[in-house]
Amino acid sequence: MRRSLIIAMGARAIRTLTAARSHRGRYPARDQTTSFLGPEPRGKDARTWHIRDKRKLSPRLREFFLYSPALGRTVGVRVLLPGIPAEVSPVIHLFHGGGDDFRSWTDFGSAEELTLDSPYLVVMPDGGAGTYSRLAVGSEVHDWPRFHTEEIPAFLKANFSVDWVPASQLVAGLSMGGYGAMKYAAWHPDRYGSAAAFSSPLDPLSTVPAFDIIAMREGARSLSLFGDPALDRSEWLANSPYALAENLRGLDLWFSAGSGSLEGAKDRDLLESMISSQGERFSARLNSLGIRHSWFPRTSGLHNWTSWERELGAWLKTLARRRNYASSDRRRTDRVADGGQFTFLTGHALFDIHGWRVEISRRRAQVVRLDAVSATGFSLTGTGSFRVRTPGLFDPGRRYDISVSGPSGDNAYQQKADKKGRLTFTGRLAAAMHDPIIPGKRTAHFATLGQDEVTTVRIASAPVDAAVDGERSTADVPDPSQTESTDDPTGVYIESGRESTAADSSER
Secondary structure (H helix, E strand, C coil), X not given: CHXXXXXXXXXXXXXXXXXXXXXXXXXXXCCCCCHHXXXXXXXXXXXXXXXXXXXXXXXXXXXXEEEECCCCEEEEEEEECCCCCCCCECEEEEECCCCCCCCHHHHCCCHHHHCCCCCCEEEEECCCCCCCCEEEECCEEEEHHHHHHHHHHHHHHHHCCECCCHHHEEXXXXXXXHHHHHHHHHHCCCCCXXXXXXXXXXXXHHCHHHHHHHHHHCCCCCCCCCCCCCCCHHHHHHCCCCCCHHHHCCCEEEEEECCCCCCCCCCCCHHHHHHHHHHHHHHHHHHHHCCCCEEEECCCCCCCHHHHHHHHXXXXXXXXXXXXXXXXXXXXXXXCCXXXXXXXXXCCCEEEECCEEEEEECCCCCCEEEEEEECCEEEEECECEEEEECCCCCCCCCEEEEEEEECCEEEEEEEECXXXXXXXXXXXXECCCCCCCCCCHHHCCCCCCCCCCEEEEEEEECCCCHHHHCCCCCCCCCCHHHCCCCXXXXXXXXXXXXXXXXXXXXXX
């Protein structure tokens, strides 16, 4: 009964949002009026992204049509030039929700007017139906994360003067776009400094039917987005901001939701009410982890553009106040110094984080924890085998003592850092297999036993061999994780806004 109710609510909400775009033709994910560009590129032209068309819509607003290899087709992108020009500009990656497209924020959300006095370059890429995930549609694969996190940055780098410092890269969105923003921030906490979500579902496992509806609107089969919530739970967790909340430590987090009702009105927006309850749970999750954030449950507001325009304005005012604060001598330092300690959760088998390169050969999907990572070592949980390459933290050509301890036993050996000061480790995790198999339905029967087992790698400077390294210093490599930190652990606090209609006065 509850599943049927949620499906009905989700379908009604998407129909309402889609109807607002009926004057532009069919559903945006299916037809973005790109027929004037002719057939899609093929062969060599289809291997790299490129601009197929561009136009100037206003003094600040530009519209581009990009061919995306990640999507295998041409999609639209709108860009707002900074209201306050500078030599290099910070960027806001602003995502739309389900039922809308790359034109929505400027057509319906007053993005151009709200950013008139801001220094941000605002990029608004298309997101299809709004899964913000890798999705199989028939024989095609729509890799929206690759488009948003790799091809869009490459497009910006080639065409605009952008500040690529993480603190100057902000990501935000409404509804499913806010889900995408928080997920991308959790996947790449070393790339972004801020993340914001307006009326967004942040715990997919609590909203399975809604995610299923969005995927089917793009043409996928039911339960093909992340699989079955029970049998493929790891995939759902790997795509959940709630499950990956630990990765958001150190980012400026801002999220809000309406109550689902308006003053004096009897009707209630059940979709917005459900999202508000998810926001409450997400805030509680961040509280339990001691992660600073700003959560604003509004006393009124529906799942509509009136609310999202208000929230974008409120967030921009918050950013302006923080910019003024950051202009003082109390500028925030980087979250993770070179070699400094950090922890990272992920469901990806291949990933880069803070300069560390990790590859895991596994028989089925799993969420792994890369823990206590520093120049002295790290630990990994999970099953399979691993290959880890460090950043250039060590003296090139110097020998280091390596010890690997885990379920498969203990191993100790020496290794020389390469010319770039990097070390590379390989080994087995729990239940490691010799042959790598790509996870899928045919491997779903493999047990998940051992996914919580820990394998630990320790790194120490080896005694200098006078015959080989006689001219080198005998001093050990310092551990950057032991350097003095500017962060005061007692200074962590949670911002919370309970007052509602005056959005810009809700920040505390």
